[in-house]
Amino acid sequence: MExxxxxxxxxxxxxxxxxxxxxFFKFFRFWYLFALSVxxxxxxxxxxxxxxxxxxEVKTTVLIKDDKAGQNLIGIGIMNSQQNLENExxxxxSYSLTTRTIKKLNFEVSYFQEENFIxxxxxxxxxxxxxxxxxxxxxxxIKFNVIILSNSEYRIEAQVEKITLYDFKKREDGEEVExxxxxxxVRFGEEIESDNYKFKLLLNENFKSEFINKTLSFSFNDxxxxxxxxxxxxxxxxxxxxxxxxxxxxGANSKKLTDYLNKLTEEYLYRGIEKKNxxxxxxxxxxxxxxxxxxxxxxxxxxxxxNFRMNNEVMNLDFQAQQVFETMKELQDEKAQLIVKAKxxxxxxxxxxxxxxxxxxxxxxxxxxxxxxxxxxxISGLADLYAERADLxxxxxxxxxxxxxxxxxxxxxxxxxxxxxxxxVKTSKISIQDIDGRIKKLEQKxxxxxxxxRLLFGIERKFKLNDAIYTFLLQxxxxxxxxxxxxxxxxxxxxxxxxNEKPVFPKKSLxxxxxxxxxxxxxxxxxxxxxxxxxxxxxKREIEKITNIxxxxxxxxxxxxxxxxxxxxxxxSIAESFRSIRTNLQYLTKGKDKQTILVTSDMVGAGKxxxxxxxxxxxxxxGKRTLLLGFDLRKPKIYQxxxxxxxxxxxxxxxxxxxxxxxxxxxxxxxxxIIMAGPVPPNPAExxxxxxxxxxxxxxxxxxDFIIIDTPPVGLVTDAFLLMKHADANLFxxxxxxxxxxxxxxIIKDIENRKLPNFYIMINDVKLGSGSYGYGYGYGYGYGYGYGYGYGYGYGYGYGYYTDDEESGKKTAFKKIFx
Numbered sequence: 001m002e003x004x005x006x007x008x009x010x011x012x013x014x015x016x017x018x019x020x021x022x023x024f025f026k027f028f029r030f031w032y033l034f035a036l037s038v039x040x041x042x043x044x045x046x047x048x049x050x051x052x053x054x055x056x057e058v059k060t061t062v063l064i065k066d067d068k069a070g071q072n073l074i075g076i077g078i079m080n081s082q083q084n085l086e087n088e089x090x091x092x093x094s095y096s097l098t099t100r101t102i103k104k105l106n107f108e109v110s111y112f113q114e115e116n117f118i119x120x121x122x123x124x125x126x127x128x129x130x131x132x133x134x135x136x137x138x139x140x141x142i143k144f145n146v147i148i149l150s151n152s153e154y155r156i157e158a159q160v161e162k163i164t165l166y167d168f169k170k171r172e173d174g175e176e177v178e179x180x181x182x183x184x185x186v187r188f189g190e191e192i193e194s195d196n197y198k199f200k201l202l203l204n205e206n207f208k209s210e211f212i213n214k215t216l217s218f219s220f221n222d223x224x225x226x227x228x229x230x231x232x233x234x235x236x237x238x239x240x241x242x243x244x245x246x247x248x249x250x251g252a253n254s255k256k257l258t259d260y261l262n263k264l265t266e267e268y269l270y271r272g273i274e275k276k277n278x279x280x281x282x283x284x285x286x287x288x289x290x291x292x293x294x295x296x297x298x299x300x301x302x303x304x305x306x307n308f309r310m311n312n313e314v315m316n317l318d319f320q321a322q323q324v325f326e327t328m329k330e331l332q333d334e335k336a337q338l339i340v341k342a343k344x345x346x347x348x349x350x351x352x353x354x355x356x357x358x359x360x361x362x363x364x365x366x367x368x369x370x371x372x373x374x375x376x377x378x379i380s381g382l383a384d385l386y387a388e389r390a391d392l393x394x395x396x397x398x399x400x401x402x403x404x405x406x407x408x409x410x411x412x413x414x415x416x417x418x419x420x421x422x423x424x425v426k427t428s429k430i431s432i433q434d435i436d437g438r439i440k441k442l443e444q445k446x447x448x449x450x451x452x453x454r455l456l457f458g459i460e461r462k463f464k465l466n467d468a469i470y471t472f473l474l475q476x477x478x479x480x481x482x483x484x485x486x487x488x489x490x491x492x493x494x495x496x497x498x499x500n501e502k503p504v505f506p507k508k509s510l511x512x513x514x515x516x517x518x519x520x521x522x523x524x525x526x527x528x529x530x531x532x533x534x535x536x537x538x539x540k541r542e543i544e545k546i547t548n549i550x551x552x553x554x555x556x557x558x559x560x561x562x563x564x565x566x567x568x569x570x571x572x573s574i575a576e577s578f579r580s581i582r583t584n585l586q587y588l589t590k591g592k593d594k595q596t597i598l599v600t601s602d603m604v605g606a607g608k609x610x611x612x613x614x615x616x617x618x619x620x621x622x623g624k625r626t627l628l629l630g631f632d633l634r635k636p637k638i639y640q641x642x643x644x645x646x647x648x649x650x651x652x653x654x655x656x657x658x659x660x661x662x663x664x665x666x667x668x669x670x671x672x673x674i675i676m677a678g679p680v681p682p683n684p685a686e687x688x689x690x691x692x693x694x695x696x697x698x699x700x701x702x703x704x705d706f707i708i709i710d711t712p713p714v715g716l717v718t719d720a721f722l723l724m725k726h727a728d729a730n731l732f733x734x735x736x737x738x739x740x741x742x743x744x745x746x747i748i749k750d751i752e753n754r755k756l757p758n759f760y761i762m763i764n765d766v767k768l769g770s771g772s773y774g775y776g777y778g779y780g781y782g783y784g785y786g787y788g789y790g791y792g793y794g795y796g797y798g799y800g801y802y803t804d805d806e807e808s809g810k811k812t813a814f815k816k817i818f819x
Contacts, residue, residue: 038519045515053118054503056254060261061494062268064088064243085243087384088491089235092247092268095227096390100271101264102226107256108132108168112143112217122216123256127207128154128188130218132199137174139196140166140222144182148211151203156192158182165196171223230260244494254499261497269489280484282362286347287477290340294470301463308459328442328461335435336468341370342428345421352414375420382413537739543761546741547748552588552731553581554763555611563610563641566617567669578618581762588760589728596697596707598727599762600720602747603713603740606733607764608632612710613641620672624705628667628674631723632712633684636677642667649678653696654687660699673704688722697726715747724756731762738765 064085091097111126112119127148132138141164145157159181165174177196186192191200234248247265251257344365351362362383365375389406398404537543543551555577558565566575589595599612609632616628630638631650639646644665652658658678667674681687700707709727711720724730732751734744751759 033523034520037523038516041515041519041522042512045511049506049508049511051117052506053252055250055252055505056257056500056502057248057250057504058254058257058261058497058500059246059248059495060265060497061238061244061246062092062265063492063494064245065490065492085237085245089245091271092235092245092264093231093233095231097264097268097271098227098231099223101260101267102223102230104263104267105259107226108221110219110221112219114215114217121253121256123253125206126216126218127203127211128201128216129204130199130201132168132197132220134168136193136198137165137167137196138199138220139163139177139180140173140220141225142180143217143219146201146216146218148214148216149185150212151188151207153185153187154201155185156182156201163196166220166222173222250504254501258497258499265493265496269491269493272489272491273487276487277484280480280487283480284477284484286344287473287480290343291470291473291477294466294473298463298466298470301459301466305459305463308455312455328439328464331435331439331442332461332465333468335432335439336465336472338428338432338435340469340472342425342432344370345425345428349418349421349425352418372424375417375424378413378417378420382410382417385410385413535741536737537734537741537744538737540763542741543734543744543763546745547752547761549732549748549752549759549761550588552729552760552762553577553584554766555581555607555614557765557767558610563613564617564669566614566621570621575614575618578614581615582618582622585729589758592728594701594705595728596701596709596726598709598711598720598723598730599733600711600730601713601733601735601739602715602743604635604716606713606735606739608713608733609638609641609710611731611733611762611764612708613638616672616706616708617669619706619708620669624671625703626672626706626708627664627700627704628672629700629707629709630675630677631688631709631719633677633681633687633719634712634717636680638674638710639676642674644674644676646676646678649676650696651678651681651684651687653678654690654692655681656692660696675700685717685719685722688719693723694726714751715743721754721756724759728758730756730759732759733762733764735764736766 109130109132111122111128111130113122114120128146139158139160142158142160147155147157149155161180162176162178163180164176166172167174180196182192182197184192186201188201188203191198229251230249232249234250235245238244238246247261249257249261348362362379365372365379385406389403389410392400392403392406540551556574558574560569560572560574562568565572566578569575585595585597597615599608599615601608612628616626620626628638629650630636633651636646636649644667648658648663650663653660653663663675663678665674665676687693697707709723711723714720714732732748
């Protein structure tokens with residue numbers, strides 16, 4: 001009695017010691033997982049940062065001056081201001097401004113160098129320059145590899161299955177060519193020419209000896225691809241109430257982006273000046289055409305006046321005639337302006353009727369001294385519609401519904417302008433008729449003058465009329481020229497674009513931070529997710545939470561292909577685990593000389609037959625007469641593992657077709673006999689419940705020391721329950737990472753309610769060193785089940801005791817760590 005108490009105390013101390021050791025290794029592996037996860041995440045971030053092509057962002061700011069700020073109504077002023085800002089943003093993003101900008105830049109050829117698997121563009125840093133003939137076609141978007149052999153020669157290579165030729169002069173694609181190939185050694189400055197290309201390479205000031213024997217490349221860019229490349233402008237006001245917009249563009253080369261944005265803003269401002277200059281130029285052009293006719297008339301009347309004075313010796317009019325003449329002069333000046341304006345309206349009417357696609361050469365009213373707000377507003381609106389139509393046609397055809405809608409609006413505005421002109425012309429005619437009536441009254445007074453005075457008056461009147469028209473036109477021409485010379489852009493550049501050497505992608509610091517966070521969070525998330533979603537039994541404590549039924553021991557995972565692992569490898573660790581179970585059963589059955597052990601499980605696949613066979617083998621190797629009973633009458637398979645027959649067995653005995661001696665078969669294992677299940681009967685449960693079964697087991701108990709009964713799963717059929725009354729120990733198998741928690745809990749609660757005696761749980765297929773999830777089955781296996789037996793047989797203390805220790809000793813350090 002005292003010896004047993006001493007052994008129990010010793011076992012408890014051993015269990016506590018190994019528990020602490022297992023907790024230590026669990027804690028170590030837990031933090032090792034964290035460290036490994038963080039390391040891998042940071043490594044991925046490092047590789048991503050190193051081998052990802054950087055993206056740069058360049059910015060510039062432009063002040064959009066509000067030409068509607070003078071509105072009296074605050075609400076209308078704000079609305080118009082916002083509309084003007086949106087219109088200017090639309091112009092900055094327009095296809096026409098993009099194409100105009102690219103035409104001014106030398107982006108036709110791009111140069112590249114590959115470093116660390118990243119292709120880098122050598123904008124203005126290339127050691128050579130490609131000079132090509134714009135009158136000759138070139139292959140577009142094809143990389144020519146250039147290997148600089150020395151400062152005088154190089155090798156050029158290119159091989160593509162199909163290329164498209166591009167005409168830089170017409171800015172359009174040409175024919176397609178298949179199997180394009182170029183590989184030759186060329187001297188710098190020597191022209192390379194064929195039907196598909198014509199260019200030469202020249203070294204520039206960027207050439208250094210370090211470029212020798214390095215592979216560079218270049219390609220010809222077509223116009224459309226360049227426009228597409230630089231069409232991703234992002235434009236937005238710096239704040240809600242400001243009219244300063246920030247223009248930003250992203251790309252792979254900061255220097256190239258800077259040049260493009262600076263040129264874009266320059267062209268944007270120059271576009272505004274051009275628009276103003278166009279107005280002045282159109283005005284000057286119109287005035288020059290009118291001056292041609294009026295100059296001839298003026299010269300003629302001037303010559304006629306001089307001749308008349310010389311021939312008649314009359315220099316000036318008398319006082320009365322002078323008064324009439326002054327009045328007549330005022331009326332003629334007024335009529336001259338009306339005549340010029342009438343000609344303008346006639347010219348404008350003819351221009352609008354003849355030109356349907358653009359109004360680039362139109363003369364605005366204000367340039368001719370015509371202050372008509374409605375007409376000016378209509379012409380300005382018509383110009384905006386034509387500009388909008390032109391932008392749409394860059395990316396679509398005239399069949400586009402949006403183009404058709406704009407055409408309809410243009411037609412409406414034109415009709416409104418023409419109606420307005422007709423009304424103005426009618427009003428002008430009435431004014432001229434009124435002046436002509438007043439002139440006729442003066443002519444009546446003139447008729448009373450002497451004949452010489454009358455003739456002189458008539459000639460001077462014509463001369464003064466032509467002179468007034470000529471002077472008026474010269475004045476407007478001078479005003480237009482002054483306006484053209486003094487034109488300034490309405491908007492202005494606040495900050496020019498500057499190179500930005502810091503990429504916006506990848507953001508290295510942010511990537512490292514994200515990697516660190518993910519490295520810490522993902523292991524935790526993985527552990528909790530696996531724990532939460534796992535519905536299978538993995539740890540010993542999960543069984544202990546469900547039931548208080550004793551755990552008799554566990555069988556470690558079988559790495560061998562054969563089922564008879566105990567007989568074939570008696571010194572293996574799995575054989576030792578069966579010995580540990582045998583010892584525990586001996587203790588639990590209080591040392592009975594003869595024992596009957598039943599093996600069952602909840603479902604198929606838990607390893608009943610494997611455990612039954614090897615448990616029978618371990619008792620037979622103990623030198624005891626052992627019998628293995630295959631009572632799984634529904635799915636017999638023990639005979640397959642031993643290579644025996646199943647023609648006769650328990651089923652044939654229970655229906656009196658075979659005798660007991662006929663069904664007992666001798667196994668290859670010493671001291672082990674086997675009774676197979678026999679042919680599958682139609683009523684296995686009734687046969688097991690018969691008195692014949694009781695008689696069979698009673699006879700066998702008289703002959704054998706140990707009887708191992710292999711039964712069907714209790715979760716599927718009741719056969720095992722019918723046989724439990726004959727057993728000294730009923731073993732219920734739980735397979736690690738296979739047995740479902742809910743199924744196990746349901747069946748084990750039913751067993752507890754039945755209050756079956758001698759019922760124990762046995763854990764099968766335990767993987768040693770399976771990390772935190774294997775805690776309780778890992779180091780020092782057998783410590784809690786062998787009650788002293790086998791303690792210290794884990795790796796390190798008992799290394800060399802088992803034949804499979806040699807195999808584990810051959811594992812690499814990597815496999816040991818990640819095991």
